[in-house]
Amino acid sequence: MSFIDWKDIFDDIFEAYPDKWSLNQMHRNNVSQLRKLQTKRTMERQAYARFHCPKCSNSWTSAKAQVIFYYPSANQRLGQITSRFYGQQCKKCSRNGNYFVDPEYDTDEIKFILEKLYERIGWNCYDKKRPPKTTNTSDKEIDMKGPHEKSLCEACQLGCCDRALTITKR
Ligand SMILES: [Zn+2]
């Protein structure tokens, strides 16, 4: 699954809003763009994804594959959402640090995450009524099985791994 798939699914879902919305991707090293996004609202999610190291063909899975979306705050122009993926380092070949592999989510997982984002935009940008917390059972915390290797996780290194909600389709 590449970012094109994210954009396709995003376009399908967000078509229902009166404004034209588009999803962009920010690279992890783009410090100036990150600075510009500081006035935006954010939604962070973790979900199950696969990782394929392009350098050594090692692959692994993680339920803590994290993505953050930056969307307009009150009074900001509607239409742009920026996503940023948190990577994980390959255990086999990343001894010298800084190379992060981006997560590859299944189509179902992408759809589920983007539906959450769609719902969130409805609440914050279109005054749609937010359901009371008690009845909102779709965002469920899941129990993590197996160790999470913090030293290989970009979100852990940036101190934002624990603050994201982990979601599951069930
Ligand atoms: Zn590798």
Ligand SMILES: [Zn+2]
């Ligand atoms: Zn982590």
